[in-house]
Amino acid sequence: MSPVAAVGVWAAAQLIPSPLLVMSKQHVGGGMRWQLTPLLYSFGIAERPVRTFLVSPIVRHSGSVELHVSPEWACCVTGEQSSWLVRAGVRLYLPLLEHGEKLSWSLGGSYYRAAGGGGAAADLGIFTFAGALGLNLTVSPWLTRREVILALTIRLF
Amino acid sequence: MRLDASIAFVMSVSLAGCGFAWRGLKRNLSAPPERAVAHKLADPRRPEARLAALWVGHATVLLQLDDRFVLTDPIFSHELLQTSPRLVEPGLDPERVPPLAAVVISHMHIDHLSFSSLDLIEQRTPIVLVPPGVRANMPRYEFEIRELETWSSYERDGLRITAVPVQHIGGRYALDAAFEPRAFTGFVFEYHGLSVYFGGDTAYLPSAFKATAARFPDLSLALLPICPDEPRDFMQYTHVSPNQALDAFQLLGARQMIPIHYDTFINSDDAPGACPKELRARMQARGLSSDRVPILAIGEQRVLIGR
Numbered sequence: 001m002s003p004v005a006a007v008g009v010w011a012a013a014q015l016i017p018s019p020l021l022v023m024s025k026q027h028v029g030g031g032m033r034w035q036l037t038p039l040l041y042s043f044g045i046a047e048r049p050v051r052t053f054l055v056s057p058i059v060r061h062s063g064s065v066e067l068h069v070s071p072e073w074a075c076c077v078t079g080e081q082s083s084w085l086v087r088a089g090v091r092l093y094l095p096l097l098e099h100g101e102k103l104s105w106s107l108g109g110s111y112y113r114a115a116g117g118g119g120a121a122a123d124l125g126i127f128t129f130a131g132a133l134g135l136n137l138t139v140s141p142w143l144t145r146r147e148v149i150l151a152l153t154i155r156l157f
Numbered sequence: 158m159r160l161d162a163s164i165a166f167v168m169s170v171s172l173a174g175c176g177f178a179w180r181g182l183k184r185n186l187s188a189p190p191e192r193a194v195a196h197k198l199a200d201p202r203r204p205e206a207r208l209a210a211l212w213v214g215h216a217t218v219l220l221q222l223d224d225r226f227v228l229t230d231p232i233f234s235h236e237l238l239q240t241s242p243r244l245v246e247p248g249l250d251p252e253r254v255p256p257l258a259a260v261v262i263s264h265m266h267i268d269h270l271s272f273s274s275l276d277l278i279e280q281r282t283p284i285v286l287v288p289p290g291v292r293a294n295m296p297r298y299e300f301e302i303r304e305l306e307t308w309s310s311y312e313r314d315g316l317r318i319t320a321v322p323v324q325h326i327g328g329r330y331a332l333d334a335a336f337e338p339r340a341f342t343g344f345v346f347e348y349h350g351l352s353v354y355f356g357g358d359t360a361y362l363p364s365a366f367k368a369t370a371a372r373f374p375d376l377s378l379a380l381l382p383i384c385p386d387e388p389r390d391f392m393q394y395t396h397v398s399p400n401q402a403l404d405a406f407q408l409l410g411a412r413q414m415i416p417i418h419y420d421t422f423i424n425s426d427d428a429p430g431a432c433p434k435e436l437r438a439r440m441q442a443r444g445l446s447s448d449r450v451p452i453l454a455i456g457e458q459r460v461l462i463g464r
Contacts, residue, residue, distance in 0.1 A: 044297060058296065
């Protein structure tokens with residue numbers, strides 16, 4: 001396959017959204033999140049520990065630290081803030097079973113920027129099926145109407 | 158016109174692939190419990206053998222070449238990435254694997270490269286040989302992981318292992334084949350005048366088999382996959398049929414062939430038993446005896462050349 005086709009496959013994979021359940025005390029809504037990995041250091045992989053953008057599941061889930069950028073859109077959240085925001089943060093992945101390919105977990109911290117301002121958030125995740133499926137809980141205490149977000153993470157690379 | 162043909166090809170392969178994947182999922186969900194292997198060997202070392210092969214299942218074969226042991230594509234796991242349960246238990250317990258001179262891995266697909274299986278034999282081999290592009294997609298282990306380009310060799314204490322060309326598809330999870338397009342290989346093992354071909358997974362590519370035969374004109378044994386066969390429209394690009402495996406065997410010019418890569422996991426439309434049944438029919442039509450192409454049961458060891 002040509003390099004152009006490979007980039008196309010990667011780009012298409014990045015466009016797959018992860019559905020969100022957006023929660024606050026008064027509201028429950030939905031949304032979508034995308035993720036990019038500009039930089040990752042894997043301490044579980046045998047070779048080339050530093051990766052940019054293209055990260056195979058075993059590289060991430062065998063143990064790594066990644067810098068991620070996550071555009072996010074929430075629907076059904078009415079109020080002053082825009083439905084769009086972007087997060088940038090650091091996340092640690094640690095393997096649990098079969099070098100993380102069967103089961104891994106993550107812990108992260110991020111800074112978000114929305115129309116109404118910015119703030120800090122923390123997240124905790126668990127992943128299976130070579131990291132393709134996961135649950136990620138993001139807590140943003142100062143982000144009105146979307147303080148808690150549960151994401152069904154769908155991610156190939 | 159050329160573009161139209163390309164699009165038609167991609168669409169037909171994609172549609173066939175989607176249908177195959179859906180049928181495979183349904184068959185895996187209704188798979189029977191894992192069958193036990195009777196009379197598993199406690200000690201696979203055969204002092205009376207110059208060349209012996211033990212089929213552990215799928216593409217996993219323990220080869221004895223005189224006093225050296227090598228293991229191909231070790232899979233001891235009871236499932237493949239939580240999707241495909243094993244039909245028959247491994248024909249050799251991993252703790253019974255003797256000290257190995259080397260392990261080879263033909264490619265990264267989940268039915269050929271199992272990280273948990275490598276954990277089980279981590280202390281038993283000094284080296285694992287892989288095709289280009291695989292090392293950067295493997296976890297850290299205590300053994301050395303060395304990539305071999307086609308026709309390049311690893312040699313130690315008289316045992317030489319050479320990467321030889323095959324036709325398959327790279328990657329591990331289907332879509333990532335785009336990123337590691339060359340990550341597949343076959344191998345030839347040579348030791349004390351013995352030589353064994355291991356095809357891993359391969360489509361029918363006569364030029365590759367002829368080129369290997371030209372470089373290794375006296376192959377004692379060929380380990381060749383015979384399955385998955387169906388759906389052939391989809392499989393023809395990546396896997397030989399039983400009949401093509403016999404063609405490959407004859408092009409390689411090996412003295413004997415052991416069929417592998419069937420009836421261990423569900424990864425095709427083939428019913429269990431269909432591939433060896435087809436192989437037997439094709440052997441009969443060609444006048445090939447079971448001495449030349451012994452069909453082993455999982456867990457069965459065959460002494461091919463005695464002392």
